[in-house]
Amino acid sequence: MYPDHEFGYELLVCRYAELAWHPSEGRRPAIVARQLGTRDRRWDTVVIEVDPEAFALRRAFGDRGLDSDLLHVVRHAPPEWTWYRDALPDPGYPWRYVRQAVHRAAGRGLIEKRRRGNRIECRRLRPYPDWVRRIVAIENKPDLDRSAADALADQLGHDVETALADEVWLATSATGERVEPALLRSMPVEAGVLTTEFAGGIDEDAASVAWHPSDIAPATRDPETITRRLVIAERAYGKGWRSFHETMRPDCHAFELRRAGRGLLPYCTAKKRCQTARECSGSCPEFAPEPPTWRTRGWPIEGGPGKGMTALLARRRERMRDRQVDAQAAGER
Template sequence: MILDAEFGYELLVCRYAELAWHPDGEPRPAIVSRQLGTRDRRWDTVVIEVDPGGFAARRRFGDRTIDSDLLHVVRHAPADWAWYRDALPDPGYPWRYVRQAAHRAAGRDLIETRRRGNRIEIRRIRPYPDWVRRIVAIENKPDLDRSAADALADQLAHDVDIALADEVWLATESTGGRVEPALLRSLPVEAGILTTRFGETEREFAACNERATVDGDTTTVDADAATVDWFPSDLAPNGPSGRDPETVTRRLEIAERAYGKGWRSYHDTMRPDCRYFELQRAGRGLVPYCSAKDRCPTNRECAGSCSSFAPEPPAWRTKGWPIEGGPGKGIRALLNRRRERVRDRFETEND
């Protein structure tokens, strides 16, 4: 199967990180997401290294993202009843929005609320845990030519300077040369370099087995599909002061979005309800496939405006009892189950 150079590669890097993080060989519990960051900078792949005990406590707050407004309430909700304005720090915006967030949080069973006269009082149900250990940002560039490296150097330098992430990596496809091109580019020395070999495992097997044949476009991903060519620097600030409260909050907001979104959420922006949309296996990963285009579609082109788009026939959507839906609904359910399985794994290990 032919993968789109950017989007398909991004999915394989995410799956590799899910299988084999950290690349230095010491396993670290982590959740993986994609296309996350701030208003000024968006990362291709984000790895959130978690504390298993804290992560299990976070799981008790539910499976959905706790957004920035809710975080302000949930993190600071008191153990005993108190007026929300006395209990919470000044948000820097009108208190009426905090009151609305408090009611939303209560509606999701994140806190408790009650009315005392004209005042809304809040109380926490459980303390919000310290579940995030480290945040790792990965920029994916399968074909690292000189022009791409020049543009990427500025982006990586920005990531190193702001130190919002604890590590910054570049993931690029191996050329098989004695010295990988990424090592010869003018990239920040603080950024790590990860060279991937998606598909080489099957080709090597075919070379050793006369009866085995492998299509030249076959792509696979497994836990041994990448090599560290350059280790990154630890960007976490030294000293007792650590990060300022605003940065801590921004990091937690990114982690919460990664927790709720994961990296398989492409089914929310693509059209799995199209009759040509499928999932195909790539080693230990699943990637989208368009049978009309005979390749992995890009995230942007797989839309209702695609000239090949054809909704699933009604007969496909009415199979099962009472009405279970067609393949598109099944694809969404499968990808959601895989995300839940990753979440459950760390909670089980902690038990």
């Protein structure tokens, strides 16, 4: 099954990256997410290459991502009990928000806190690890016509200039021509080009490198950029790329998951094709919610097919995150 829109193509690129990253330099431990970035720039696919040993330590902080306020607390929490305003760097915004973050961090078991007199003290349970090795940004454009190429050239040029990511790529469908059209467009030479052949389904050989990217990481990064990168990595850790069920309606009669090789894609039996995230909503004229009685079922449905599909996607996200830890454990044996 091959989707005919960019949303489905994006999911296939994410699954390929999960199976076979890095496409030119051999397997690297990594987690994959989509539609992440900053206020000024959002990337289609984000690959976070991780240090397996440090990633195993990150797993001890739980399955949810840490926002910027929590990161401020967790990264700087002291080893001994200390008043939080003495322990943490000046955040550049009111301390009351830091105090709220201290309470949230303690509530999630990320740090310890106690009240001593009229002061809130905190201490770390464990050091926050340096688990992110590299961040890779991928723009997905299956059909690269001239207007799309012009827009992408500007976006990829911005990525190269800001160097928030370490490497940037364009992923596009292979045409079979002697010289792929993507190589004839005015793309930044620092950006790699990945040509994909997903019609036969997803596996490790479903893409090839048409142009190798440059490493655009600067020799040093300022603390603000380091924090921005870590926020992106934490969002990728918590969200993953299978979170499309959160913005679609798996509780609809017509919603299914169908195989595309080693991948799973959302499929609408009413439209008889892979639907887009925008189409799959409660306002769709074909939307037919599951009967309430379905949602009260027990094992193996656990609340109906929609709940079952949501649980399946969540389990697959957890399995891929745990695989990075298992790889480290296997290397130690």
